Amino acid sequence: MIQFGTGGWRAFIGEEFTKDNVRLVAQALSNIMINEQVQDKGFVIGFDRRFLSDKAGKWFAEVVAANGIKVSFIDKFVPTPIVMFQTKEMGCIYSACITASHNPADYNGVKVFIEGGRDADEIITQKIEQQIAHLTQQDVNALEFEEAVTAGKIEIINPMNAFVDSIIDFIDIESIKKANLRVLIDPMFGVAKNALQTVLINGRCDVDVINDGENPAFGGLMPSPSAATLYRLKHLVAHEGYDIGIGTDGDADRLGIIDEKGNFIHPNEVLILLYYYLLEYKGWKGSVVRNIATTHLLDKVAADHGEKCFEVPVGFKHISSQMEADDSLIGGESSGGLTIRGHIKGKDGVFASSLLVEMISVTGKKLSEMLDEIYAKYGYAYTAEGDCTFKPAEKEALYNKIYVEKQLPEFEYEIEKVSYEDGAKVYFKNGGWVIARFSGTEPLLRIFAEMEDKPTAEKVLNEMKAFLSL
Known part of the structure; x- marks a missing residue:
């Protein structure tokens, strides 16, 4: 059964991620475009470096083209943000990228984007699922890829330069040129290197790269930047004199940052750093949007500058929608994705990394010094994270415990309120919080807790984890 979660459709390669199912998704989306009479707007397709991604991109294109929709096909692996950028640039109503983002190597999937380059919302993904439910393989139209190219139904494009130029035009490239920074990039065998390295070399940075090359197994690690997976980046930055280490996930929409001392900067801290920098040093104005599992220190930074902080459910589509509604300055999540007003409406690890390099260039301060400045003003908060794995048969019991019976541990901290908008989130009167929610992409119960110290x-995290363990 093909189901879309917070990050699109993801499935095991060879089990659910198959040629037939990829084509079903493509036919379903084609039907929606025809029904909405937007097939003349065209369709952008891109892919990452995962096993089968390039082939799956062609399978998808063959179906869309056979339905009379002009396909713009990016024939080299690219960051997901480039597909979103090109969707916006071409005025497409729909587009897709073959990727499973930061999932393990034996997964692949499809991310669907909508007008403006945003993540498809639940209304769209439900439409796709409903279409698929009524389709068989006999309903799928398809052309041979080369035949469709020859007939002009598929156009080969390469928007890399335009994407890179858009970032260079956005950031303060002249300040970066003057800073003479040493930067180490770890694309985690994903797709970030070409775009990010080009931006930084334009800024006259001394750039080195590790963990690049063709490796569908991602070197045996999850292609998700964290303190654990970026251990080599941490070591090299600390011992070889780099100003910053930048890690990006498999499709380059998220980032993980290492400071000049070799310390991992939590994505919460990255978001705080950039919001604070834009308000305090650049004098920009605007609210911030965070998801329900992201640090509340953002609320303090916003309030100190007379701005609002909006809390939304997990899923970047909720962040981009709220940003659009309030013309927010920045939006992001604790998993390492963020964007800024004026850039694309989805998360972009290449852009966010470039902006961090600008920050340390303009301020003349090291990453650790910037964080110290922020904590001196707003106090410290630590976010702990943990996952509970469960078998499919156990999900109903967990769901009932959380949502139906609404059971909670006996915390020693006074509770202000409990929200069930997206998982179960307990707000403590001391400003701390803890949340447990089902992952939208994996069979996991994710738990986050933020309090005044580690x-x-x-x-608090372990109390919630123990309480929910089956």
């Missing part, structure tokens, strides 16, 4: 946050 021991307290981990204590």
